Amino acid sequence: MNYAIIFRLLALIHLAIGFALTSSFLVGIAFPFDDGDTYAVRGLELGAGISFLLAIIFMVLGRKGKATIFHKEALAVIGLGWLLASTVGAIPYYFSVEDLSFASAFFESASGFTTTGASVFSDISNLPHALLFWRSLTQWIGGLGVVVFFVAILSFLGSGAKVLFSREYSGNTEDVFDGRMQTGALRIMLLYLILSLLCAVSYRLTGMGWFDSICHMFTTVSTGGFSTLTESMAGFNSPAAEWVSILFMTLCGMSFLLILRGVRREGVKTFFANLEFVSYLGILVAASSFIILILFASGIGESAHSIIRGAIFQVTSIMTTTGFATQNFAAWAYPAQITLLCLMIVGGCSGSTAGGVKVIRLVVGFRSILFHLERAFRPHVIRPMRVNKRTMSTSEIHEISTFLVLAFFVVVISCIVVSIFEPHLDPLSLFSAVLACLFNIGPGLGEVGPLENFGALEDYTKVYLGILMIMGRLEFYAILVLFAPSLWKRFS
Amino acid sequence: MNYAIIFRLLALIHLAIGFALTSSFLVGIAFPFDDGDTYAVRGLELGAGISFLLAIIFMVLGRKGKATIFHKEALAVIGLGWLLASTVGAIPYYFSVEDLSFASAFFESASGFTTTGASVFSDISNLPHALLFWRSLTQWIGGLGVVVFFVAILSFLGSGAKVLFSREYSGNTEDVFDGRMQTGALRIMLLYLILSLLCAVSYRLTGMGWFDSICHMFTTVSTGGFSTLTESMAGFNSPAAEWVSILFMTLCGMSFLLILRGVRREGVKTFFANLEFVSYLGILVAASSFIILILFASGIGESAHSIIRGAIFQVTSIMTTTGFATQNFAAWAYPAQITLLCLMIVGGCSGSTAGGVKVIRLVVGFRSILFHLERAFRPHVIRPMRVNKRTMSTSEIHEISTFLVLAFFVVVISCIVVSIFEPHLDPLSLFSAVLACLFNIGPGLGEVGPLENFGALEDYTKVYLGILMIMGRLEFYAILVLFAPSLWKRFS
Ligand SMILES: [K+]
Ligand SMILES: [K+]
Secondary structure (H helix, E strand, C coil): CCHHHHHHHHHHHHHHHHHHHHHHHHHHHHCCCCHHHHHHHHHHHHHHHHHHHHHHHHHHHCCCCCCCCCHHHHHHHHHHHHHHHHHHCCHHHHHHCCCCCHHHHHHHHHHHHCCCCCCCCCCCCCCCHHHHHHHHHHHHHHHHHHHHHHHHHHHCCCCCHHHHHHHHCCCCCHHHHCCCHHHHHHHHHHHHHHHHHHHHHHHHHCCCCHHHHHHHHHHHHCCCCCCCCCCHHHHHCCHHHHHHHHHHHHHHCCCHHHHHHHHHCCCHHHHHCCHHHHHHHHHHHHHHHHHHHHHHHCCCCCCHHHHHHHHHHHHHHHHCCCCCCCCCHHHCCHHHHHHHHHHHHHCCCCCCCCCCCCHHHHHHHHHHHHHHHHHHHCCCCCCCEEECCEEECHHHHHHHHHHHHHHHHHHHHHHHHHHHHCCCCCHHHHHHHHHHHHCCCCCCCHHHCCCCCCCCCCHHHHHHHHHHHHHHHCCCHHHHHHHCHHHHCCCC | CCHHHHHHHHHHHHHHHHHHHHHHHHHHHHCCCCHHHHHHHHHHHHHHHHHHHHHHHHHHHCCCCCCCCCHHHHHHHHHHHHHHHHHHCCHHHHHHCCCCCHHHHHHHHHHHHCCCCCCCCCCCCCCCHHHHHHHHHHHHHHHHHHHHHHHHHHCCCCCCHHHHHHHHCCCCCHHHHCCCHHHHHHHHHHHHHHHHHHHHHHHHHCCCCHHHHHHHHHHHHCCCCCCCCCCHHHHHCCHHHHHHHHHHHHHHCCCHHHHHHHHHCCCHHHHHCCHHHHHHHHHHHHHHHHHHHHHHHCCCCCCHHHHHHHHHHHHHHHHCCCCCCCCCHHHCCHHHHHHHHHHHHHCCCCCCCCCCCCHHHHHHHHHHHHHHHHHHHCCCCCCCEEECCEEECHHHHHHHHHHHHHHHHHHHHHHHHHHHHCCCCCHHHHHHHHHHHHCCCCCCCHHHCCCCCCCCCCHHHHHHHHHHHHHHHCCCHHHHHHHCHHHHCCCC
């Protein structure tokens, strides 16, 4: 284990968090003050101070040693980085909100950096501006981290990096980067910034104020889902804003590498030749149509446009794991709720800011089943599996099946753990809470539905769910390896 | 496709069902008669007649052609055999119970032959003796079919058969059979008969009448779970009978091949050297202890012995997928219900009469995760996976992961389908109904809990769930291939 490089990268992360806290502090003092704001600004100052201090300590600790980084260092940095960021990011909440346990603050902060969007606050609209800005900003940083940081860190790595890299961006890597990952990381960062700019301006044009536009931009492009209003997007009562939201959620649930490729080369054709994108769009359309039918059938008495928009909005919001709400979907007919639960598991595309198990994994899993089925009665026919004109190796396919099995195990074990912590939580709320956190969605169903929050849970449940968010965000391995004793051997 | 051999084997199956129907008819006329009994006996006569007729037709159809059988013929026979048996077996119910749709009769019959034990009847105790006997007998035949029929049919096959064979009895095959599968099938049949004899006598010794003893023996050794009483095992109010039940459920949830090996060779040592058995026992003990704690904590005010026995009974009953009930576990505290839901998925050991995904698959799936985890930070270390001193090939491991992914897909799709058919069924009832049918358990939770039944569901739901039972019982492939067009090509 090369500790020096780990310390140096952690120093970099804390420097960035320090600057983010400082900018939230600046936003805070730009608005008129009352007591709550004073506390929020102090909390942010304190957080920024601790971040910079930690950055210096890590820099000192990492001043000697080689700069080489291997798999295990990369995994450790990613895992530790998100854990530490969530802890430091909890400081402003802890010091500015009354009667808030540190576990609750950690939950809110982890929910931000992992772009989950589950909240412990029941009254969001009355939080100080500075804190609302910080809360949204953590999601934007988290989203950027997911699409860029993986690539940036991996540009340090040798050829072996592709294993980790392609775990995250399965099947789309080679032709964009041609080995020049750093250029790739910069391009992705640029794309993220352009999408952010477009999104903020679009929100502003629908009539939102600049503060709300920027905060919602932060949480839309990162598919994070935090809002500045207690009622989430429903609070704006603006169809135009909802359509803008639908558009950008859909875009940010797509592979950023694919968007880059589409923009730089063949255009729209690129998208429709991509198996994952086509499946993603297909599921969005099918699920929306299905839920529109159900809502019309159950006759909830709104206008046709509002029903259609509401259904499309919720389907997009859940499948891209954003988690904005315009409707109380926890009160929809059961078939609609079941559909949303399934979409929570699916999630967006690989290489996007969305969570879930990712569309491509399910597509490959499904094809793998068909292959085994054919093998069952034609044992001697062996056909390669092709995804986007590229033949997948057996070990790649196996890796994806194993990922799905791992997700299944984590969900089952988490359901048991949370049911022990929260014996009175009914199974649907429990199951959806685990999915909502693990797959970085935000709201669940039942007692953790879109009108509810996670504030009533026990402190240890909040810590557990917070760690679950980070585990899901980093696709399990980066957190799980932290528990492997052999990772920590000095000279292994 | 060699249709001749398929017809001949189907003729054999229908001959066996005809004799089983005849024996139920004989039991019926041994008891004193009333109107219900008259109808039941007539229904059984009719069923027997149709079975024998079909047997003759199939024999005529299959009189010409080669006797060779390959993978696809074997799969087709197994799939068609269970489907046809369930359909013919529905005749007695349809003709002897008033106002019963054929879909309900098919559900009950499929529930029998697949050893599921879910019922559409709300009042079981008042069913005619002949029908109760037939109902239990179908489970005993189904259980025998699962452990023996696979082996017997596969003894026809060449070397390629091992693929299918080892899918069912993964990891335990070679050293018992040494290629002499027919001997193996006979030995398993003998073991099944001995266990049946011991079980029936044990029940009788606890004070049950012979009729109840034999009927419950039928449904215990097959881990089927049909009872002759509406209250299931609770109706006997006999701790001794419950302990007998616990013993035989546990035994029949074990691999029959392992029991054979233990009996014939090293004894108890064999069992504790077997990874699957040790895990199976470990889960049983852990889950029982956990539920005992929960029941004591929620203080339901029974005696300690009754709480302990009740917990062990329900854990064993659910994990071996038998489904007998002594308690209304749908009213237990949520953590206990969640635990039972998880046990439903686990199921018993491979090569037993139990359903579920099977312990060995989960153990291999779990180990596979650990392997990938190690690979994530030590990409160059490759270690073989050993199960019971045998190295598993990558393709075997992959096959198991794919099976788990397939199970996941079938559960998700079935939840959506059933929620469309039954829009008012709450998610817990829905999910547990799907698990209870697919994994051949019987009772679920909520509206399909141990005190409830499946009678209130729509006819198409019953047909769907009936097919789901067969699909689960045959581990998916034998039913899924029936939908593959290339299976049906005459000369492929
Ligand atoms: K989210
Ligand atoms: K059963």
